[in-house]
Amino acid sequence: MQQCHTALCLSVYILTFVLGFPANILAFYTFCKKLREKAQPIDILLLNLTISDLLFLLFLPFKMQEVLNEMIWNLPDALCPLSGFIFYLTIYTSTFFLTAISVERYLGVAFPIQHSLKRRPVYAIGASIFFWVFSFIHLSIVFIIPLIGGNGPIPKDTTNETNSGNTTTLSDVVTVERKNVCYENFTDQQLEVLLPVRLELCIVLFCVPLLISCFCYINFIRILLSLQHINRRKRLRAIGMALGTLVVFALCFGPYNVSHIVGFIQGRSPLWRDKALLCSTFNACLDPFIFYFSSSAMRGSVSSVLQGVKRGLPRRLVSCMVCRLPAVLKISSSHSNNSNSDKDKERKQESTSAI
Template identity: 80%
Template sequence: MIQQCHTGLCLSVYILTFVLGFPANILAFYTFGKKVRQKATPIDILLLNLTISDLLFLVFLPFKMQEVTNDMIWKLPYALCPLSGFIFYLTIYTSTFFLTAISVERYLGVAFPIQHSLKRRPIYALAASIFFWIFSFIHLSIVFIIPLIGSPPAPTPTDTSDIVCYQNFTEEQLKILLPVRLELCIVLFCIPFLISSYCYINFIRILSSLQHINRRKRLRAIGMALGTLVVFALCFGPYNVSHIVGFIQWKSPEWRDRALLCSTFNACLDPFIFYFSSSAMRGSVSSVLEGIRKRLPSCLSCRVPRVLKISSSNSSSDKDKEHTLILNAVLYA
């Protein structure tokens, strides 16, 4: 059965995600790329990889727009069908891994500030990033394998008028696909989500007990942690729940494509999380807005949001190395 995604709804979500997410992620890529070149830290490497994952997702998003516009009929060269699906699903799960790694990094920074600062090395974050990409690549290769199971050869480029991309599955294909989807849900979503929940809950608990940290910065960090966890659950939860339901019903749920829309939104929500949690990202946004203000005479009187700077004037933090390390872990600027 073809899963119909309401054209107006799906196209609106895809266009909104692309219009908001692409320029925001380009700015994030520039910001974190610059920081990594200047002085790489583990959190910067993880954020850069998360941004690359989002950009890769957004680059291939127009293929999904085309598919929805044509009533889920694939009219582009067939080779792009499995490739676009592979990239689409790959970047969803690499995002869960990088969000989880970022949560671990933040938690260790506030729970064990001195020990963690002595042991943290950019090479560890780089190795973890390579592992996440390879691990996800291997798991999502199922997108290339499933169409080859019990199926005729791929259609020629001139015979794509009625091709449905990665939608209709035979019983033979479902016997492999549905258990693999369940495994993806458990290994690539449930376990990372549980780890992230543990890290952020304890992150919030520790920050709530540290009264020596500036209240505004502490509340902003707590809000960032809660926001990230909510985005994680709402963006990736519905799609992965569809894997569980599909395994129980032994068929692809008809609402699976609509659940996938929630995951699509993550690509434009991540930069907003970066903005509220990174002074470097706020600095880049402020610079862009300042440049726009200077180039538009009519906006000379406009007020550009001021970048929140990390202050080192807190005397108690200067005297206490542990407090300083915790503050840096909270704001990772």
């Protein structure tokens, strides 16, 4: 069974949740407001990416609890496949929506006139529905695998004698252990189905989207560099967005999908697979940076929040100072009274000594 280092995994999960949840809530509010005003295909794709991240973050506390319990699952059994399904589903829906955003950006600069004439929000809605359904069908393997050969082959010549004289077979021990962990300790029958499916997920849901994104963003950058009439600041921001998205795509999802290839070759899940999954976790708090560079509405929301914080902070300081002023005055008056009484005592002592 894979053992995720408690301090490492818990730190990554907490950091991702603390940074990602408020940022994605702000993004969700921004894109919903933008769609009510004027729906654009890019905003629909970004909204779906935000929903994917929020689903991931909502189920992340279950992973935290699992890590705290040393990977032992003591929550209701029904939550195990559901949390695993949502966890893996949102990873691959994110790759699809990041790829769709790259295609939208590339078409906008490569074929500006034709793309603007054929640009319809309904196309983005249709693509989003397809991505969700396609990923849902592929990731349904999470519900199917536990139903395949649950106990699996167990060595027959191994038994343990208990103190009471009862015999406990290794099959009973492994069966109990499998019931106490979530989506781990697969049998040989389960691995025969799971490993090829993981390889297919890597190729179809990661490698193909990555190649499409690389093609779109490399040509996107090449075209932007040749267009000198575009404002330099806007051009650099768009290039930064493209490069940042590719880096996030490769670093967050690459290690986890490489583990699928290694697992297929070795015939078992790699021991470092849980560490690779941590990289995918970071994506939920890195996507808001992509939103910031991709959407002017998101940049406006961030600036509004920052201005509100700047305006609210001085007011709070002033109100705190006003609230504390009477206490300060009271303390200072008591200090002055004490100092006056001390001076009177000194004067009396001086007069008595003079007499």
